[in-house]
Amino acid sequence: MKNFEFYNPVKIYFGKDEIDKLSEILIPYKKIMFAYGQGSIKENGIYNQITEQLKNYNYVEFAGIEPNPSYETLMKAVKIARKEQVDFILAVGGGSVIDGVKFIAAAVKYTNRDPWEILSKQIEITDAIKIGTVLTLPATGSEMNGTSVISKYATKEKLAFGSPLLMPVFSILDPQTIKSLPDIQIANGIVDAYVHVIEQYLTYPSDAKVQDKFSESLLKILIEIGQELLNDRNNYELNANFMWTATMALNGLIATGVPTDWSTHLIGHEITALHGIDHAQSLAIVLPGVMQVMKEDKQDKIIQYAKEVFNIYNADNEETIKSAIVKTEEFFKSLGIKTKLSDYNIDETITKIIPQRLKERRYLKLGENKNITPDIVEKILKIRL
Amino acid sequence: MKNFEFYNPVKIYFGKDEIDKLSEILIPYKKIMFAYGQGSIKENGIYNQITEQLKNYNYVEFAGIEPNPSYETLMKAVKIARKEQVDFILAVGGGSVIDGVKFIAAAVKYTNRDPWEILSKQIEITDAIKIGTVLTLPATGSEMNGTSVISKYATKEKLAFGSPLLMPVFSILDPQTIKSLPDIQIANGIVDAYVHVIEQYLTYPSDAKVQDKFSESLLKILIEIGQELLNDRNNYELNANFMWTATMALNGLIATGVPTDWSTHLIGHEITALHGIDHAQSLAIVLPGVMQVMKEDKQDKIIQYAKEVFNIYNADNEETIKSAIVKTEEFFKSLGIKTKLSDYNIDETITKIIPQRLKERRYLKLGENKNITPDIVEKILKIRL
Numbered sequence: 001m002k003n004f005e006f007y008n009p010v011k012i013y014f015g016k017d018e019i020d021k022l023s024e025i026l027i028p029y030k031k032i033m034f035a036y037g038q039g040s041i042k043e044n045g046i047y048n049q050i051t052e053q054l055k056n057y058n059y060v061e062f063a064g065i066e067p068n069p070s071y072e073t074l075m076k077a078v079k080i081a082r083k084e085q086v087d088f089i090l091a092v093g094g095g096s097v098i099d100g101v102k103f104i105a106a107a108v109k110y111t112n113r114d115p116w117e118i119l120s121k122q123i124e125i126t127d128a129i130k131i132g133t134v135l136t137l138p139a140t141g142s143e144m145n146g147t148s149v150i151s152k153y154a155t156k157e158k159l160a161f162g163s164p165l166l167m168p169v170f171s172i173l174d175p176q177t178i179k180s181l182p183d184i185q186i187a188n189g190i191v192d193a194y195v196h197v198i199e200q201y202l203t204y205p206s207d208a209k210v211q212d213k214f215s216e217s218l219l220k221i222l223i224e225i226g227q228e229l230l231n232d233r234n235n236y237e238l239n240a241n242f243m244w245t246a247t248m249a250l251n252g253l254i255a256t257g258v259p260t261d262w263s264t265h266l267i268g269h270e271i272t273a274l275h276g277i278d279h280a281q282s283l284a285i286v287l288p289g290v291m292q293v294m295k296e297d298k299q300d301k302i303i304q305y306a307k308e309v310f311n312i313y314n315a316d317n318e319e320t321i322k323s324a325i326v327k328t329e330e331f332f333k334s335l336g337i338k339t340k341l342s343d344y345n346i347d348e349t350i351t352k353i354i355p356q357r358l359k360e361r362r363y364l365k366l367g368e369n370k371n372i373t374p375d376i377v378e379k380i381l382k383i384r385l
Numbered sequence: 386m387k388n389f390e391f392y393n394p395v396k397i398y399f400g401k402d403e404i405d406k407l408s409e410i411l412i413p414y415k416k417i418m419f420a421y422g423q424g425s426i427k428e429n430g431i432y433n434q435i436t437e438q439l440k441n442y443n444y445v446e447f448a449g450i451e452p453n454p455s456y457e458t459l460m461k462a463v464k465i466a467r468k469e470q471v472d473f474i475l476a477v478g479g480g481s482v483i484d485g486v487k488f489i490a491a492a493v494k495y496t497n498r499d500p501w502e503i504l505s506k507q508i509e510i511t512d513a514i515k516i517g518t519v520l521t522l523p524a525t526g527s528e529m530n531g532t533s534v535i536s537k538y539a540t541k542e543k544l545a546f547g548s549p550l551l552m553p554v555f556s557i558l559d560p561q562t563i564k565s566l567p568d569i570q571i572a573n574g575i576v577d578a579y580v581h582v583i584e585q586y587l588t589y590p591s592d593a594k595v596q597d598k599f600s601e602s603l604l605k606i607l608i609e610i611g612q613e614l615l616n617d618r619n620n621y622e623l624n625a626n627f628m629w630t631a632t633m634a635l636n637g638l639i640a641t642g643v644p645t646d647w648s649t650h651l652i653g654h655e656i657t658a659l660h661g662i663d664h665a666q667s668l669a670i671v672l673p674g675v676m677q678v679m680k681e682d683k684q685d686k687i688i689q690y691a692k693e694v695f696n697i698y699n700a701d702n703e704e705t706i707k708s709a710i711v712k713t714e715e716f717f718k719s720l721g722i723k724t725k726l727s728d729y730n731i732d733e734t735i736t737k738i739i740p741q742r743l744k745e746r747r748y749l750k751l752g753e754n755k756n757i758t759p760d761i762v763e764k765i766l767k768i769r770l
């Protein structure tokens with residue numbers, strides 16, 4: 001096991017009607033920004049629940065944070081937050097809204113230069129407005145970590161940043177909020193959470209037994225409940241299990257003491273930035289390619305994964321690895337998520353463009369062994385056409 | 386899944402030589418109390434490591450916190466801490482030292498009346514000195530939670546209390562510190578961690594998939610590494626896995642959204658208070674009795690436990706339950722921990738004394754269903770003679 005530090009002070013309120021605690025939780029704050037997405041919370045009643053809780057507070061609304069939240073949109077919120085002297089931002093939504101709010105929280109305090117530098121130059125955050133969340137879409141784990149991914153339309157970029165200062169003070173997870181989500185968002189959420197676990201698990205062995213078994217647990221749960229979730233959107237217990245699994249998939253716990261990969265995400269972000277496909281769709285395309293091309297580096301863990309998650313026992317390692325990759329891709333397809341570039345009408349020019357973009361960005365060595373060069377990214381993309 | 390709140394802001398520093406960060410971590414504090422146990426840290430070099438880190442600090446030492454830390458000993462530390470205006474207590478040791486320091490931290494601020502009331506009257510803690518820990522014995526999980534168990538010699542009592550204010554600000558877990566521990570302390574630690582998981586798992590089903598699978602993971606790891614740990618005390622990886630497993634067993638995570646039992650602990654505390662046997666030994670005696678007597682309440686989970694942890698598949702539920710109880714007791718014995726009252730020369734008078742003490746203390750309804758009355762405790766103890 002590698003040395004590690006672990007610190008996660010996010011307070012979780014989980015369960016039915018926990019949103020009703022919001023008015024009490026917010027007592028320390030004077031001027032709140034209530035930020036949300038493109039209005040679905042007005043249709044499912046959550047907007048009314050929140051404004052009811054906020055009725056005795058001084059607050060401003062900021063609506064319209066889009067999927068793959070953009071610098072352009074968020075900078076409008078930054079202006080308002082500065083003008084209104086907001087001291088707390090409440091994010092109500094999924095990972096996009098929460099990630100967006102993390103950017104607003106940091107950017108408001110980054111006053112001397114263009115806040116996009118926080119991402120492009122990976123500036124260390126030294127100050128940020130406090131944030132809290134009401135999660136309405138399990139997927140990204142953003143509700144219990146300090147990281148965020150932001151897109152910039154002008155340059156078609158999608159970059160990540162993070163800081164412990166951006167961990168929400170609290171996150172409210174009420175599984176009732178997700179029963180009206182469309183199938184595609186549930187399927188995306190399952191795939192996203194699944195690949196989060198894989199990025200922290202499918203590397204090389206580091207004899208971290210708790211972390212391995214916890215990761216395998218999360219993967220098995222997602223496989224167990226994935227189809228059921230899509231078939232039975234009104235099942236509170238299923239929604240609750242999905243919600244807590246997705247949070248645990250990326251709150252830092254399973255990353256303690258182990259190597260992590262994240263190449264699937266970095267490559268996937270480029271696909272989304274260029275072609276606008278959903279984040280989870282990009283992951284479902286890339287992951288089988290990473291597993292295939294990097295199978296020698298990852299073989300011990302792929303074999304463990306095959307055995308523990310899919311009950312594949314085969315004396316032939318090559319066959320076991322092949323089966324594990326097939327099973328992974330089949331799982332994504334079973335949820336209705338397509339896994340090839342051509343499924344999204346993306347042609348082979350991308351296999352050159354993305355390596356080129358990674359070079360420009362000096363992302364020359366991805367993966368747990370820092371050996372996924374732009375040339376290897378090209379190989380990965382070629383087998384996903 | 387039940388509604389829950391989860392909040393654990395303890396910062397963990399885990400791994401080789403993490404103790405070297407101590408001098409930096411302690412910067413915010415002005416007057417430190419360095420508290421430890423009965424001197425084993427002077428033999429294994431940890432004392433020197435700590436004083437090296439403290440050399441530029443203003444600190445007082447408090448030595449002599451005993452296993453099952455006592456009110457009598459701790460009140461001496463409370464006097465010193467008040468006089469010296471200590472603003473931080475560093476606990477270096479196992480669960481006893483850490484639990485003891487939690488009492489000191491709360492008692493120092495409880496100035497108007499006898500601090501024993503914090504336990505006897507379960508007074509809510511509203512203020513406490515901040516604490517941090519360097520863990521040298523994995524077992525209790527006290528390094529990552531806010532609870533504590535204190536004994537009082539005068540009345541032969543052993544009681545628990547807790548508060549989020551008593552969570553350590555940080556805990557340093559260096560697996561190197563445990564390589565010189567005697568076998569009995571390792572065996573006790575394994576049993577203690579195991580029973581912690583069981584108290585939060587072996588109740589009734591509440592469809593909490595993450596919590597169940599995480600609990601099963603921890604139990605399986607303890608079984609997998611238990612014997613190896615005793616055979617190979619110098620194995621860093623084994624020690625690291627044991628240390629992190631024991632912490633995860635009682636940091637609140639696996640208790641989220643599920644019922645918990647804790648009757649084995651409450652009954653075990655009485656045995657220790659009366660006869661001075663080790664905490665883990667008392668648990669190893671009581672748990673098989675609780676499983677046997679409460680098997681109807683617990684049957685669904687015992688069957689799940691049998692299957693997931695011991696791979697017992699038997700069409701006959703009665704047989705499955707029996708096997709699970711036998712396997713549990715055998716595991717404790719395999720570590721050298723005896724499991725009957727008579728093994729410790731405790732006679733049958735205890736089967737009357739403990740129910741009587743529980744009545745006096747108004748502990749009339751233990752367990753996840755609040756149906757373990759003093760009469761049932763008598764039954765449990767009788768089958769453990």
